[in-house]
Amino acid sequence: MTTLKKVAEYAGVSTSTVSRVIAGKPYVKEETRRRVLQAVQELSYSPNILAKSLKEGRTNTIALMIPSIQNQMFPIVTRGVEDTARKYGYTVILCNTDENIEVEKEYIRKLQDRWIDGFIVGSMLPASDHIRKLKADGFPVVLTSRYYGDPIDAVIIDNHRAAYDAVSYLIKTGHEKIAIAVGRRQLSLYQQRLEGYLDALKDHGLPVDESLIMHETHGTNSFYGLTQKLLDNLIPDAIFATSDPKAIVVIRAIKDRGLRIPEDISVIGIDDIEMSALIEPPLTTVSQPLYKIGALAAKKLIALIEHKNKSKDPPAPVVDVLETELIIRKSTARRK
Amino acid sequence: MTTLKKVAEYAGVSTSTVSRVIAGKPYVKEETRRRVLQAVQELSYSPNILAKSLKEGRTNTIALMIPSIQNQMFPIVTRGVEDTARKYGYTVILCNTDENIEVEKEYIRKLQDRWIDGFIVGSMLPASDHIRKLKADGFPVVLTSRYYGDPIDAVIIDNHRAAYDAVSYLIKTGHEKIAIAVGRRQLSLYQQRLEGYLDALKDHGLPVDESLIMHETHGTNSFYGLTQKLLDNLIPDAIFATSDPKAIVVIRAIKDRGLRIPEDISVIGIDDIEMSALIEPPLTTVSQPLYKIGALAAKKLIALIEHKNKSKDPPAPVVDVLETELIIRKSTARRK
DNA sequence: GTGAAAGCGCTAACAT
DNA sequence: ATGTTAGCGCTTTCAC
Numbered sequence: 001m002t003t004l005k006k007v008a009e010y011a012g013v014s015t016s017t018v019s020r021v022i023a024g025k026p027y028v029k030e031e032t033r034r035r036v037l038q039a040v041q042e043l044s045y046s047p048n049i050l051a052k053s054l055k056e057g058r059t060n061t062i063a064l065m066i067p068s069i070q071n072q073m074f075p076i077v078t079r080g081v082e083d084t085a086r087k088y089g090y091t092v093i094l095c096n097t098d099e100n101i102e103v104e105k106e107y108i109r110k111l112q113d114r115w116i117d118g119f120i121v122g123s124m125l126p127a128s129d130h131i132r133k134l135k136a137d138g139f140p141v142v143l144t145s146r147y148y149g150d151p152i153d154a155v156i157i158d159n160h161r162a163a164y165d166a167v168s169y170l171i172k173t174g175h176e177k178i179a180i181a182v183g184r185r186q187l188s189l190y191q192q193r194l195e196g197y198l199d200a201l202k203d204h205g206l207p208v209d210e211s212l213i214m215h216e217t218h219g220t221n222s223f224y225g226l227t228q229k230l231l232d233n234l235i236p237d238a239i240f241a242t243s244d245p246k247a248i249v250v251i252r253a254i255k256d257r258g259l260r261i262p263e264d265i266s267v268i269g270i271d272d273i274e275m276s277a278l279i280e281p282p283l284t285t286v287s288q289p290l291y292k293i294g295a296l297a298a299k300k301l302i303a304l305i306e307h308k309n310k311s312k313d314p315p316a317p318v319v320d321v322l323e324t325e326l327i328i329r330k331s332t333a334r335r336k
Numbered sequence: 337m338t339t340l341k342k343v344a345e346y347a348g349v350s351t352s353t354v355s356r357v358i359a360g361k362p363y364v365k366e367e368t369r370r371r372v373l374q375a376v377q378e379l380s381y382s383p384n385i386l387a388k389s390l391k392e393g394r395t396n397t398i399a400l401m402i403p404s405i406q407n408q409m410f411p412i413v414t415r416g417v418e419d420t421a422r423k424y425g426y427t428v429i430l431c432n433t434d435e436n437i438e439v440e441k442e443y444i445r446k447l448q449d450r451w452i453d454g455f456i457v458g459s460m461l462p463a464s465d466h467i468r469k470l471k472a473d474g475f476p477v478v479l480t481s482r483y484y485g486d487p488i489d490a491v492i493i494d495n496h497r498a499a500y501d502a503v504s505y506l507i508k509t510g511h512e513k514i515a516i517a518v519g520r521r522q523l524s525l526y527q528q529r530l531e532g533y534l535d536a537l538k539d540h541g542l543p544v545d546e547s548l549i550m551h552e553t554h555g556t557n558s559f560y561g562l563t564q565k566l567l568d569n570l571i572p573d574a575i576f577a578t579s580d581p582k583a584i585v586v587i588r589a590i591k592d593r594g595l596r597i598p599e600d601i602s603v604i605g606i607d608d609i610e611m612s613a614l615i616e617p618p619l620t621t622v623s624q625p626l627y628k629i630g631a632l633a634a635k636k637l638i639a640l641i642e643h644k645n646k647s648k649d650p651p652a653p654v655v656d657v658l659e660t661e662l663i664i665r666k667s668t669a670r671r672k
Numbered sequence: 673g674t675g676a677a678a679g680c681g682c683t684a685a686c687a688t
Numbered sequence: 689a690t691g692t693t694a695g696c697g698c699t700t701t702c703a704c
Contacts (some may be wrong), residue, residue: 020673076406
């Protein structure tokens with residue numbers, strides 16, 4: 001283990017001089033600098049970040065909290081975060097919370113003790129008061145995807161509008177009996193998507209049929225059974241899934257029932273994950289810029305962190321709403 | 337910020353006593369212990385892990401290096417790693433290398449400076465000498481998936497056998513013209529899977545037809561074009577994809593050609609990722625225990641780390657070969 | 673320009 | 689059973 005001290009001895013200077021050279025600070029004679037650099041080279045010294053962090057009170061590490069990396073939305077978001085973090089010299093710690101608020105809390109506690117510089121939270125629940133406390137305690141926090149109106153920076157999409165666009169498209173292409181697969185109601189993003197669906201129906205003069213509304217019971221896969229049950233009673237013109245993973249399960253259920261997509265039933269989703277274009281039929285969906293969401297969240301968080309280092313008050317939170325786009329593929333077709 | 341010292345003053349004892357109590361060490365009078373715990377409570381003290389790490393020379397952090405979390409194999413492996421790490425009190429840093437050896441090197445350097453306790457490497461390339469050096473320098477390292485016979489702990493599957501099983505199954509169910517989609521040759525796991533294919537053919541008296549062998553050119557998606565080109569010349573009985581993501585692309589290409597699966601062409605893969613059961617038709621594949629691979633790798637790595645703390649010599653590396661299993665679904669059908 | 677020395681918060685001999 | 693003290697490796701005043 002080569003330390004600063006050894007380099008100093010080797011170069012015949014003091015540790016503070018070496019420190020200055022390493023940090024690229026001024027007020028070092030050119031010749032001295034050269035000698036130190038030489039020593040660094042020859043001893044192949046590299047600084048101990050831990051000691052540096054202890055001294056400086058920051059670790060250049062951020063945490064990314066998500067429900068689960070197995071949800072296909074998150075690998076892309078994660079790449080956005082990680083690529084950006086790396087670009088700025090930060091490392092990221094990945095935390096899967098499984099929607100379990102206790103796991104989330106435990107992570108927060110542990111990471112605070114580690115002096116994590118900031119948090120990107122994609123797993124926020126209405127009850128996640130520990131996240132709010134984090135922010136209130138002055139920790140840099142950026143929310144993604146899930147946002148409940150708190151005074152915290154966030155990167156989201158307009159969920160109501162994405163759903164409204166999807167359902168309007170179905171209506172305009174002649175669908176009338178439109179079912180919906182809604183995710184957990186406690187997540188406002190699903191609540192908003194449900195409302196987008198309801199409003200689209202209303203605005204186009206279509207009635208709301210409660211029996212066409214499927215509510216998630218226990219995970220995404222529950223839509224397999226729910227769809228089967230729905231089909232026992234009636235065949236809708238279309239099913240709007242409030243996320244692509246749900247759409248994929250819905251499609252599986254429809255096919256296992258011997259029905260064709262889009263001939264018998266159209267299916268539309270929201271997300272545009274990688275698989276959406278690859279499944280059969282390729283899924284019509286409203287894309288959200290997942291990579292960009294991650295990248296922007298990371299960028300904002302890092303800005304917050306650097307700002308904090310200059311010890312000003314935290315700036316007023318800003319919520320970025322990114323654009324979504326309807327991607328028409330083969331899982332929907334004109335009716336009548 | 338509450339520190340040990342403040343707790344000590346508050347409780348009217350020395351810092352070492354507080355340290356002892358926190359660490360649960362013996363030789364502390366029951367009443368003193370209670371008083372300290374009380375102080376810890378009231379000041380809501382929690383230790384600074386950074387300082388502790390600096391002192392102890394270990395960080396309870398491990399790095400997981402993978403090609404990309406966007407490759408659908410890795411979210412599952414990652415969950416295995418992370419769940420296990422958390423259970424043992426470790427945090428994991430996620431590193432996507434994009435198969436870029438420079439990125440890998442940069443990560444290693446950065447993480448060494450951070451005093452990462454150990455590495456799980458799922459991105460090993462034949463040229464990854466920096467990983468070998470890591471191990472040689474005494475760092476705990478565990479390899480997953482990719483293994484080139486180095487004296488390093490590893491968790492892998494028998495690739496030759498997995499491929500052999502897949503192809504043998506095709507042959508036994510009447511397929512003769514069997515094409516193969518082979519991943520990058522420089523990765524021995526694909527080389528081995530190719531050999532498994534070749535040997536299965538040989539053992540069953542089938543000829544090898546070079547024109548049936550598709551080699552990956554630039555990423556998984558290149559198999560879309562390769563498959564199309566293959567189908568221009570001939571329609572094989574089956575296509576063996578050396579991984580499920582490749583199988584999914586191959587299926588897309590076949591369908592876009594207007595051919596049916598399995599009626600016209602059977603398709604078989606290796607992996608059994610979550611999507612494999614959901615696509616149309618559900619994919620016949622040889623499953624590998626991805627979660628278990630991650631979990632076992634983490635467990636082994638942690639054992640290595642704890643062993644190292646007792647400062648014995650590192651134990652001889654052991655390579656664990658986990659079982660694979662043929663999962664028959666709907667993408668293959670009996671011929672003739 | 674450069675060096676001495678204090679201290680970030682903790683642990684672990686060593687003393688008592 | 690408890691306290692004193694010397695670092696872990698680094699940065700940063702403050703002198704010179």
